Amino acid sequence: DAKTTQPPSMDCAEGRAANLPCNHSTISGNEYVYWYRQIHSQGPQYIIHGLKNNETNEMASLIITEDRKSSTLILPHATLRDTAVYYCIAFMNTGFQKLVFGTGTRLLVSP
Amino acid sequence: DTAVSQTPKYLVTQMGNDKSIKCEQNLGHDTMYWYKQDSKKFLKIMFSYNNKELIINETVPNRFSPKSPDKAHLNLHINSLELGDSAVYFCASSRWDRGPLNSPLHFGNGTRLTVT
Numbered sequence: 001d002a003k004t005t006q007p008p009s010m011d012c013a014e015g016r017a018a019n020l021p022c023n024h025s026t027i028s029g030n031e032y033v034y035w036y037r038q039i040h041s042q043g044p045q046y047i048i049h050g051l052k053n054n055e056t057n058e059m060a061s062l063i064i065t066e067d068r069k070s071s072t073l074i075l076p077h078a079t080l081r082d083t084a085v086y087y088c089i090a091f092m093n094t095g096f097q098k099l100v101f102g103t104g105t106r107l108l109v110s111p
Numbered sequence: 112d113t114a115v116s117q118t119p120k121y122l123v124t125q126m127g128n129d130k131s132i133k134c135e136q137n138l139g140h141d142t143m144y145w146y147k148q149d150s151k152k153f154l155k156i157m158f159s160y161n162n163k164e165l166i167i168n169e170t171v172p173n174r175f176s177p178k179s180p181d182k183a184h185l186n187l188h189i190n191s192l193e194l195g196d197s198a199v200y201f202c203a204s205s206r207w208d209r210g211p212l213n214s215p216l217h218f219g220n221g222t223r224l225t226v227t
Binding site: 034036038041042043044045046049085087097098099100101103 | 142152156217
């Protein structure tokens, strides 16, 4: 699975958009980009995933660059409850999800 | 309506003891996992079962023995507990499929194991 690089921490004001970047320059053509988050004292929570097209769901949007070497997770209107560690994971979806979680980005949403 | 539930939430025990952690999912998934999150917050896969069959075993010591009595349950038994086993253990489940239909992982809220 491709290695991903994320900034260790980011801050965001409540109500503003949070844009979390992820670099995956060695990603292969059949590797997906997945985003999870972990709120303190809880298990990781799935957010969104994509292969090459931009994706949007009720939680977030995922923008993947055309060369697929990087992506951005967008939380359009961050709330205090979005404070969490966000993990970007690139892996080949062969069925069995042997996800490798890195250190992620700690997002702090402030009032 | 909890999707993936683990018991107990906290487990404090002494070195050398044997303990078990239970996990149940009501999502109808056919694949279940155990992940370990250490003190540095790194989350690593330990085991995975698909339809009660072991499919991933990430060089975990033999003291750790997962058991899956049915597709909805995956328990973790740990023998001769050591200080280094202290961590948060997360159970997860998913539906096996290839490609975009593969469901994401659904995690439980973890069991914090402290070995003294």
